[in-house]
Amino acid sequence: MFEPIEEKTERPMNSLHALSSSKESRYGQSFIEAFCERREETPFSTKIMEKNAELVIKNASELLTCRDDAPDLIGLVKNGWVAVGGGKIIAAGGAESVKPLISDSTKVIDASGRVVAPGFVDSHTHVVFGGSRVDEYFAKIEKLSGEEIKRRGIKTGILTTLEPTREHSIEELYNETALRVRDMIVSGTTTVESKSGYGLDRDTELKQLEVNRLLEQRLPITVVSTFLGGHGWPHDMRKEKYMDFLINEMIPLVGGSGLAEFCDAWCDEGYYTAQECGHILEAGIKSDMRPKLHEGGYSYIGGAEVAADLQAVSADHLNYDPRKSLRRLAEAGTVGTPLPGIDFAVGHERPFDPSPMIEEGMELAIATNCCPGCWCTSMPFIIILACRNHGMSSERAIRAATIGGAKALARQDSIGSIEPGKNADIQIWNLKRHEDIAYHYMTNPVAAVIKNGRITAVDSALIEE
Numbered sequence: 001m002f003e004p005i006e007e008k009t010e011r012p013m014n015s016l017h018a019l020s021s022s023k024e025s026r027y028g029q030s031f032i033e034a035f036c037e038r039r040e041e042t043p044f045s046t047k048i049m050e051k052n053a054e055l056v057i058k059n060a061s062e063l064l065t066c067r068d069d070a071p072d073l074i075g076l077v078k079n080g081w082v083a084v085g086g087g088k089i090i091a092a093g094g095a096e097s098v099k100p101l102i103s104d105s106t107k108v109i110d111a112s113g114r115v116v117a118p119g120f121v122d123s124h125t126h127v128v129f130g131g132s133r134v135d136e137y138f139a140k141i142e143k144l145s146g147e148e149i150k151r152r153g154i155k156t157g158i159l160t161t162l163e164p165t166r167e168h169s170i171e172e173l174y175n176e177t178a179l180r181v182r183d184m185i186v187s188g189t190t191t192v193e194s195k196s197g198y199g200l201d202r203d204t205e206l207k208q209l210e211v212n213r214l215l216e217q218r219l220p221i222t223v224v225s226t227f228l229g230g231h232g233w234p235h236d237m238r239k240e241k242y243m244d245f246l247i248n249e250m251i252p253l254v255g256g257s258g259l260a261e262f263c264d265a266w267c268d269e270g271y272y273t274a275q276e277c278g279h280i281l282e283a284g285i286k287s288d289m290r291p292k293l294h295e296g297g298y299s300y301i302g303g304a305e306v307a308a309d310l311q312a313v314s315a316d317h318l319n320y321d322p323r324k325s326l327r328r329l330a331e332a333g334t335v336g337t338p339l340p341g342i343d344f345a346v347g348h349e350r351p352f353d354p355s356p357m358i359e360e361g362m363e364l365a366i367a368t369n370c371c372p373g374c375w376c377t378s379m380p381f382i383i384i385l386a387c388r389n390h391g392m393s394s395e396r397a398i399r400a401a402t403i404g405g406a407k408a409l410a411r412q413d414s415i416g417s418i419e420p421g422k423n424a425d426i427q428i429w430n431l432k433r434h435e436d437i438a439y440h441y442m443t444n445p446v447a448a449v450i451k452n453g454r455i456t457a458v459d460s461a462l463i464e465e
């Protein structure tokens with residue numbers, strides 16, 4: 001819990017007790033006011049500066065700038081300060097670079113004993129869906145036979161949530177999705193990618209993309225929209241016929257509508273072949289949607305080569321990619337996005353190995369892959385899994401969750417790091433050291449979230465305007 005600067009206490013910073021110790025102010029205006037001090041005593045406070053900061057975060061035990069060229073991967077600054085103005089970061093680093101920007105009207109947050117990091121960029125999700133696959137989840141945990149699953153009438157796979165997604169009105173779909181996205185925001189995510197692909201028909205795919213637009217309009221988060229008509233094909237249609245509809249009708253329609261920035265497909269045995277994915281992604285490029293590709297998740301059938309040839313922004317999953325294919329991706333500048341959450345959720349028999357990706361010089365992103373098969377909204381949880389289950393260092397995982405994610409969305413010029421000129425998308429953790437994010441299995445380590453310079457969440461509660 002943040003304290004006003006004048007009232008520093010000896011309360012332990014990193015305990016759950018600290019998180020819950022101020023019940024009465026947790027959701028109230030009084031706490032929000034206490035959260036910020038409007039005046040800072042410095043020799044500069046009476047000067048009129050050319051460039052005054054609206055918001056300053058001071059004394060962070062660690063500031064993780066996550067700048068792209070940081071040799072330590074996270075750009076760590078001890079006792080870090082950040083200044084924000086006009087929704088942008090105007091200075092970041094030591095006290096000396098920020099103090100001159102403080103004026104009487106500057107709000108000052110004391111981040112003593114806490115870590116300050118860029119907002120998470122969750123670069124791979126299917127967060128817009130109706131329904132649930134909880135029955136399938138437990139059928140698999142209990143290792144029920146295929147026969148038994150059938151006898152009990154349990155549906156499996158992505159088509160399980162197709163019907164509810166089709167049947168939901170746009171408001172119903174928005175309301176269900178907004179609950180998940182709100183949870184993402186209070187867990188530190190300031191940008192989320194969101195794919196269609198649970199409709200596989202014209203109206204539902206457009207409805208999902210429209211929900212993406214509504215989410216960004218109504219919630220303090222950037223939503224990057226991806227058309228994933230090539231997620232599968234409907235039961236009642238041959239693949240060839242669906243592909244024809246996809247390439248000649250849907251992709252030009254979606255591209256022309258401006259409802260999606262990226263086009264994606266699923267390259268795996270039983271889904272689309274590498275060649276078919278190539279056709280889908282090329283159609284996307286023609287309609288002004290940059291390519292991304294699901295590939296190597298459950299088999300390897302040449303997806304990386306297609307992604308590299310088309311200079312896909314990212315290739316995602318990568319469980320089965322051979323080393324030479326990873327090298328092709330790295331050479332093409334395609335960001336590798338392995339997904340710790342889905343490997344955990346399905347008890348994957350071949351969890352991804354980041355070592356060859358790193359050795360080949362690939363930039364990595366990690367993401368929640370929030371979907372009915374992996375109901376995860378928390379990037380901190382994904383970092384825990386990336387480190388504990390896949391051997392990533394905390395620095396590698398934090399980078400992959402911030403600037404790596406930004407690169408996987410081609411947004412690295414505006415988000416993903418704390419550097420002057422970038423959007424002021426910042427989070428503060430109730431943790432003393434950055435490694436603690438993978439070591440403390442807390443409900444939510446995120447103390448506060450700042451989106452475009454505005455405080456949008458404090459102690460797991462969204463601040464409504």
Ligand SMILES: [Zn+2]
Nearest residue numbers: 124126294369
């Ligand atoms: Zn996916």
